[in-house]
Amino acid sequence: MSEILNTSGEFYFAIFGEYSIATYNLKNRLGVKPADIDAFAVNFDPRNMASNARILFALRASINILWSRYNIPPPRFKTPSHIIIGDYLFFARLFVKHVIISLNEEVPPNIKIIPVYHHLTHAASAYYFSGYNSSTVLTVDGYGELESTVLWKVRNGEFEQIISIPANIGSIGLLYEEISTKLGYDNMEGPGKLMGLAPYGKNSQYYEKLKSFLRIQDSDDYPYYFTLDGTKPKASKTNFREPYSKIANLIYPHPKVPWNPRGDLHLDAVNLAWAVQKVTEDLVLHLAKWAKDHTGENKVALAGGVALNGKASKGLHYSKIFNDIFIFPSANDSGGPVGAAAYVYEHFLGGKMQHGRLKDVYLGPEYSDEEIKKVIERSKLKAEYIGDDVNAVADLVAKGEIVTWYQGRAELGPRALGNRSIIADPTRKDYWNTVNDIKGREWWRPLAPSLLEENEDDYFKDPVPHEFMVLMFYYKDEDICKRVPVTCHVDLTARPQTVSRDINRTWYDVIKAFKDLKGEGLVMNTSFNLAGEPLVETPKDAIRSFSLGGFDAMYMQGWLIKKK
């Protein structure tokens, strides 16, 4: 296989990330055989890790492989020795073999695994899909092999590392995770929820205490660092998390905030969330200024888990430090393999990446009209074929029905962008609670809007087209917010998707038809899944979730299904 990008900008292979997308595309869309693949890129390079971290990584990889749902044979005799020497790449190779077996394909004799430095994979994902030739790139993360935050200057595909902050010295991601733990959430789900909780809080002792452990500086040394004793810590190759759990304990000495996240808001919970969010915003802004001074570039591309903090990126947008911002939509580690593959293609395999701005991420599996019809017939639900004329769907939404929406290829990354969505009337204030309730989410969590691209100026303060729901904007004023209360958070912000017809025709048409009925070119859009479940994937998933959830109707690739 000589290309990872075809002319429409689709990418086709990656491992340890969006596994289902990679394997589906390989087999069903491209007809690529495993023997045709030149290399498999991995978004960590364990050779850069401390030896005990390497061993831990190899151990985790072996456990993940054994526990995974694929057709895994028992570990080989040699496996324990690979754990002892920390040979993570052995497990990467093993995993690739099992992926190939699970596709019922023959395993080729030589599988080439190429590890890429973790922050470089994030940087490559941001740079190659930004459309920029030269730019600043910021990769802000929990941790990679050793680092948490790296600043790059990239020109013509050459990545120059300007500064790299070790994870024990300046990890915004780990700090955020530790504060999330205090609120009773785990590392994965916590940060996103705290970002939504923060606007209910205010400046308090927690922010002041948190700031006392932080040093922000303009010098050529690190732009910032966290300190427990006032001195600059030395870089450590292990125990990345320790300084942040100590800081979290010093700020809030109790094991957990005594609250029920589904009950009343708790003052400590909201003020802790406010504090860690404000520190994140302060640091991202400072990092951006520092980066501009040190690279001279006027465009910035971002990736890494912290790049999913749309509130911090909002500050960057309104600051005008850079003329243009691109955030890779799958900015966390699920998108790292994409960057790894792009980097390997250009820097190891002699290819040349096309430079274009990523406009959509409908890159996952899709199902034929025939398959959809069969699943609907088997469900015995009342369905009518309406094709692409989605006026009837808009009519139901305008009448107050909560509608699930399923069509085409699933989205890459954490957001539903009109192919696996739930839509509702944004003018119905009570739907904020209703929709959160259906999805089993805490009542205070915000819901996002999808709007016609040409209407963005009618709603938002100084917006730019943004297709991926990873950047927030302020609504223009409180009156506009009151018109669409379901999609306006308490700080008058939203994380919108701007929709153009050439990218998703029926999705645009349903919003347009809603506008014709209710006067608002904007609908509420949240991911189509039930409480504690992943985004629906197959037509069968969609029918099941639709039937179990409190939805009124579903548009499913041309079919309108009603419960009543």
Ligand SMILES: [Fe+2]
């Ligand atoms: Fe990462």
